């Protein structure tokens with residue numbers, strides 16, 4: 001399945017990534033940010049229903065000036081501490097800033113969120129190749145696209161869809177900037193079950209992959 005997931009991600013298809021039974025137990029849509037279209041954003045909000053976010057590799061986020069939200073908000077006493085997240089006692093959330101590209105209008109429409117995702121990918125690619133001095137000139141916060149900053153040690157330290165999707169992008173050799181959205185269940189209001197997410201994948205001819213499979217590949221190949 002890892003090969004199929006890597007190919008699908010590379011091809012710009014939606015890949016369904018389940019994390020772990022003992023973590024969130026959620027499945028996210030994941031698509032390379034440079035392949036996001038208004039149709040994909042519409043499908044994320046209609047079929048997935050969670051929060052649309054764009055995950056960025058840690059070192060590149062740092063280079064672009066994107067802090068962890070917890071660091072940016074450290075002046076308030078509301079900021080989460082390690083141990084606050086019920087399903088992960090060793091890490092904080094991967095949230096960075098909520099952004100809009102400056103050419104958006106409200107920032108929330110399918111076209112606007114597509115523009116923000118596509119432009120983020122453009123800047124991540126530029127930064128990966130040596131720098132992106134115009135980042136702050138092109139984006140503003142607060143905005144309507146949540147950005148997520150992957151842990152620099154990726155799956156060796158944190159195993160959220162943030163790291164799972166960026167690890168998969170690195171394996172695929174594509175720009176490490178991936179737009180993701182949790183799948184929720186319209187009936188129960190809870191996370192869509194793994195079985196239902198698999199069923200959705202089968203019905204829509206999409207690849208479903210579990211975090212355990214990505215971690216297994218990661219551990220097997222990381223020293224090569």
Ligand code: 5RP
Pocket residue numbers: 019024026028050051052053093094148159160161162163180182
């Ligand atoms: C942002 C989230 C999602 O769960 C998303 O999958 C990223 O978080 P994580 O890396 O912790 O899984 O909370 O909507």
Ligand code: ZN
Pocket residue numbers: 024182
């Ligand atoms: Zn979550």
Ligand code: CA
Pocket residue numbers: 019024026028160161162
């Ligand atoms: Ca998640």
